[in-house]
Amino acid sequence: MPRAEPSVPLILVTGFARATSGPADPSGDLLALIAAGPPRSVEVRTQLLPADPDGALLKAVEAMDRLLPDAVIALGFGEGHGQLLIERVALNLHDRTGGGGKGEPIDAAGPAAYFSTLPVDIMVERVRSGDVPAAVSTSAGTEIGNSLFYALLHYVALRGQETWFQRRPPAGLVSRIGFIRVPSAADRRARVRAREVTVSLPLDTTLRGVNLAIESAAAYLAAEAANPVIPS
Secondary structure, three states: OOOOOOOOOEEEEEEEOOOOOOOOOOHHHHHHHHHHOOOOOOEEEEEEEOOOHHHHHHHHHHHHHHHOOOEEEEEEEOOOOOOEEEEOEEEOOEOOOOOOOOOEOOOOOOOOEEEOOOOHHHHHHHHHHOOOOEEEEOOOOOOHHHHHHHHHHHHHHHOOOOOOOOOOOOOOOOOEEEEEEEOEEOOHHHHHHOOOOOOEEOHHHHHHHHHHHHHHHHHHHHHHHHOOOOOO
8 A cells, every 4th residue: 555645754563473372462463553543743543563573574674665664663562560661772682482592683783772763752751751761771672662672773774785684675775763661451349459559550551652652763863864864
């Protein structure tokens, strides 16, 4: 589908499908809700990703190649946290054992870390302005969320030219990349019964926070497009 209005930023939002085991990741559930009522002044596309690192990267990169978005905001699970965590750093480390092993590099030839290319602090302040708890995080973990975050930043940095990605680069791919971990979703009575007031949020509250983060990123992209930096 062609872009509705080229002057409006296009942001691709991804989330993970629920795994067959482990805690329920609400990031995939948010995608349909975002698509049904996206923020204004931004074109939003969504992509559900499989709950495995290699499959998630392949699906996300396919969507990026097809859409050439101005930005990608990947959603993942922030287990044990009662707020949105907007990540600043992606580490070149994936622990496929779920925390029990030493881990391994995502790409042995890649840099040790990448920083988010979206305005992390501005996004956090915007989310908080909507009475949604949020914080900057400097640790996206070493499992699937961090792996996707790092790999997408690496893909854009290399423009797909490395054989690590095994694909040709799309022209003009300069997408900015960000990652947000979202808390468990529970209704208020369930949260009180389980004494999880500090480690979960109602899904509608999380949705409001994610939409505010998207709005903030879109405003940043629009301002950047209106005032491009001219190389000296």
